[in-house]
Amino acid sequence: MTDDVWIRPEKEKLGEALGVGSWTRVFAYAAIVVSAQILRWSLFVAHGFDLGYYQQGMAALVHYGPWARSLYTGRGVLAPNSAWLALVLAYPAVWLGTGFLFLAESLAIASGYFPLMRLARAWSVPADAASFVGALYLLSPLLIAGNLYDFHMSMLAVPLVLFALAAMAEQRFGWYLAFMALLTGCGSKAAIAMLLVAVIATFRRTGWQWGAVSLLGVLAWMLLGLHLHSGNIAQLGWVSIPWTQRVGDRAIIYAGWVLAPFVLILGAVGVRWRKFPGSFYGLLALVYLAGNVLSTVPAETSPFDQKSALMVPFFLLALLDVAARHKAPWPAKVRTGGVVVMLAMLVVMSADFYHSAWRVRPANGLALEHALATVSLAHPVYAQNNVLPHLGFTVNQVPFSRLDLSHLAPGSEIVWDTQFSDHTAPASVYRAVAALAANKSRARVIYDQGGVQVLKIVGQP
Amino acid sequence: MSHSVRVDGQEAQAPHTPEPQAGSVWKARWRQLLLGVELTRNLAVRDVETRYKHSILGLYWAIINPLVTAGIFGFVFGVIFHESSKPIPYVVFMLTGITFWNFFANGIMSAVGSVSGNASLLAKIYFPRIVLPTAAVLARFIDFMFSLGVLIVFILLYHTPICWSTLWIPFILVLQVFFTLGIGYLVAALNVLYRDINQLMGLLLLVWMYFSPVMYPITNLKPSLRSILLMNPIGSILQMERDVIFTGHLQYPQFAWGAVAWTAFVFMAGISLFRRIEPMFSEVM
Numbered sequence: 250m251t252d253d254v255w256i257r258p259e260k261e262k263l264g265e266a267l268g269v270g271s272w273t274r275v276f277a278y279a280a281i282v283v284s285a286q287i288l289r290w291s292l293f294v295a296h297g298f299d300l301g302y303y304q305q306g307m308a309a310l311v312h313y314g315p316w317a318r319s320l321y322t323g324r325g326v327l328a329p330n331s332a333w334l335a336l337v338l339a340y341p342a343v344w345l346g347t348g349f350l351f352l353a354e355s356l357a358i359a360s361g362y363f364p365l366m367r368l369a370r371a372w373s374v375p376a377d378a379a380s381f382v383g384a385l386y387l388l389s390p391l392l393i394a395g396n397l398y399d400f401h402m403s404m405l406a407v408p409l410v411l412f413a414l415a416a417m418a419e420q421r422f423g424w425y426l427a428f429m430a431l432l433t434g435c436g437s438k439a440a441i442a443m444l445l446v447a448v449i450a451t452f453r454r455t456g457w458q459w460g461a462v463s464l465l466g467v468l469a470w471m472l473l474g475l476h477l478h479s480g481n482i483a484q485l486g487w488v489s490i491p492w493t494q495r496v497g498d499r500a501i502i503y504a505g506w507v508l509a510p511f512v513l514i515l516g517a518v519g520v521r522w523r524k525f526p527g528s529f530y531g532l533l534a535l536v537y538l539a540g541n542v543l544s545t546v547p548a549e550t551s552p553f554d555q556k557s558a559l560m561v562p563f564f565l566l567a568l569l570d571v572a573a574r575h576k577a578p579w580p581a582k583v584r585t586g587g588v589v590v591m592l593a594m595l596v597v598m599s600a601d602f603y604h605s606a607w608r609v610r611p612a613n614g615l616a617l618e619h620a621l622a623t624v625s626l627a628h629p630v631y632a633q634n635n636v637l638p639h640l641g642f643t644v645n646q647v648p649f650s651r652l653d654l655s656h657l658a659p660g661s662e663i664v665w666d667t668q669f670s671d672h673t674a675p676a677s678v679y680r681a682v683a684a685l686a687a688n689k690s691r692a693r694v695i696y697d698q699g700g701v702q703v704l705k706i707v708g709q710p
Numbered sequence: 711m712s713h714s715v716r717v718d719g720q721e722a723q724a725p726h727t728p729e730p731q732a733g734s735v736w737k738a739r740w741r742q743l744l745l746g747v748e749l750t751r752n753l754a755v756r757d758v759e760t761r762y763k764h765s766i767l768g769l770y771w772a773i774i775n776p777l778v779t780a781g782i783f784g785f786v787f788g789v790i791f792h793e794s795s796k797p798i799p800y801v802v803f804m805l806t807g808i809t810f811w812n813f814f815a816n817g818i819m820s821a822v823g824s825v826s827g828n829a830s831l832l833a834k835i836y837f838p839r840i841v842l843p844t845a846a847v848l849a850r851f852i853d854f855m856f857s858l859g860v861l862i863v864f865i866l867l868y869h870t871p872i873c874w875s876t877l878w879i880p881f882i883l884v885l886q887v888f889f890t891l892g893i894g895y896l897v898a899a900l901n902v903l904y905r906d907i908n909q910l911m912g913l914l915l916l917v918w919m920y921f922s923p924v925m926y927p928i929t930n931l932k933p934s935l936r937s938i939l940l941m942n943p944i945g946s947i948l949q950m951e952r953d954v955i956f957t958g959h960l961q962y963p964q965f966a967w968g969a970v971a972w973t974a975f976v977f978m979a980g981i982s983l984f985r986r987i988e989p990m991f992s993e994v995m
Contacts, residue, residue: 291936349967
């Protein structure tokens with residue numbers, strides 16, 4: 250009986266890398282990360298300046314078009330980082346809600362697994378090494394951290410970088426340019442990654458002309474689109490440390506965290522092959538990392554910031570490149586060790602999540618929910634960093650930091666969680682709100698429970 | 711490209727066959743899919759027929775089961791523990807939960823033994839094995855349609871107002887069917903290797919039911935506890951079903967997206983694992 254003898258040829262196995270198994274891994278990533286994102290949001294620990302900013306901005310883009318103003322910054326929504334893809338995402342997001350935004354971000358990032366596998370196929374990387382690198386992508390703590398902390402347009406650049414490089418490797422130059430054009434929509438934080446993609450494309454043997462064109466295009470975009478010049482180069486958040494200043498301990502620990510898994514994997518492979526496996530892509534990734542380390546902006550040396558996630562594709566390209574050039578199979582111990590290291594880093598990250606989300610969740614969550622149910626959203630609603638993401642896609646959400654008593658219009662509402670304060674609003678704002686709550690001719694308290702007050706402005710200053 | 715060709719229980723490697731045209735491959739796949747759908751439908755109908763054929767009450771069992779369960783839980787939680795689900799009458803509230811939950815739980819319990827219980831059929835002819843758990847789940851969907859009739863009667867009896875958004879129920883049910891199928895594929899395949907799965911699932915479903923908002927409302931729970939309960943995809947699906955019927959809108963829409971992601975993952979993981987274990991079926995059985 251040969252009924253259940255199932256011999257699968259190698260070619261079919263390679264095809265599987267883009268089949269059901271891949272989709273399972275991609276959806277596994279999306280399900281886990283989306284759940285963590287939703288948990289953060291539901292515990293009132295999501296940040297207004299990460300998520301609320303985009304909710305208000307996207308609602309404004311839908312209502313007032315591309316020139317809409319952000320109530321967070323007072324400038325155009327697209328002005329601070331030119332992330333024009335927000336305009337495309339705004340319509341479904343405003344209709345389908347915050348959960349959709351989370352899922353769209355996570356699925357988009359997870360989909361970077363596919364171009365990575367396509368690159369592996371184009372470079373004839375052995376199947377075991379390819380799926381190992383794919384696993385490292387989906388388990389990357391830098392990627393998951395960038396994805397987990399609410400929402401950022403620049404995170405969408407991670408898969409686009411990989412899609413662009415896969416298109417280049419497959420000599421689909423039209424697609425390559427299309428992905429590069431889409432990358433410009435992810436904002437200024439994606440600029441360095443774009444530049445590196447264009448450099449990689451320019452140094453190719455075939456189709457380098459397309460790379461050169463894209464390199465010129467990226468430089469033009471940086472100069473004309475981002476208005477980059479020597480005076481404001483710091484907006485890229487890259488190499489802004491004065492030459493006289495020493496690199497701090499924080500930056501060194503950060504570099505160690507970023508490099509650890511890759512150094513361990515390449516080191517182990519190097520010992521086995523008795524030759525350190527260098528790679529052009531690894532060099533580019535190190536240049537990117539060095540730029541972050543040499544930055545004065547604290548976020549640039551944070552493993553939870555999105556710019557750290559943007560380095561991941563380049564480090565993984567280095568691994569693929571090494572695997573492609575040394576056709577020898579990767580030792581199983583190295584692969585297992587690499588996955589274990591990533592998992593250990595994720596455990597450390599989970600501990601951070603526990604301390605930064607679960608342990609600090611407000612005890613008055615139910616009161617906050619009831620308070621939010623009383624808010625009308627027809628007029629501006631002022632709220633703190635923890636409450637802003639719960640106002641949803643409304644053009645009227647305004648952060649506490651923009652609260653100005655002399656300009657508070659009648660009908661405006663203030664949601665004040667008296668048990669919360671953070672650095673995003675100065676102490677003077679809290680004093681002003683407390684004075685307002687006591688001034689019955691100016692404001693009426695329409696909700697007051699569990700340390701949460703909702704004030705409605707009824708009179709002129 | 712090399713294919714393994716299976717005809718009437720025979721498998722032959724055909725490495726020398728010429729490369730098929732893309733169009734003809736898709737046509738063949740489409741024909742296979744239609745055959746699979748037809749077979750699934752026939753097996754599901756046969757499952758329902760044989761289940762009730764020699765019983766005195768026949769299909770009435772599909773109605774009696776949820777009624778008795780609802781009666782017991784209604785007495786315990788509604789009368790003894792005074793569980794409140796205002797403004798929805800508690801009996802209606804709980805019967806809604808039980809009806810949708812039973813489809814999920816019964817679907818899984820039917821799928822568990824669907825492959826291992828059909829060893830003789832597997833030995834006789836070749837057909838895509840995944841049809842068996844699919845048919846088992848769909849057979850319970852037929853039962854579920856009868857239970858839904860009971861729920862509608864109770865809603866009318868208690869004059870419980872329902873919303874127009876009830877029309878979304880079919881879409882949420884699609885999600886629930888896919889989630890149930892995903893788990894069904896996983897347990898059906900694993901049960902061939904380890905027969906403990908049958909016992910384990912019975913126990914697991916009991917625990918799972920109490921951790922899902924089947925018998926209690928979650929609206930007034932602390933957000934942290936409620937979030938944990940809604941992270942459970944079937945909990946979120948049940949809440950969505952109740953919300954669209956009685957509330958008119960989703961109270962926790964963010965968690966609905968989580969349920970979508972988990973459903974997609976579980977469904978793909980189910981297919982993936984089933985395919986992986988499938989070649990071992992004949993060895994084990």
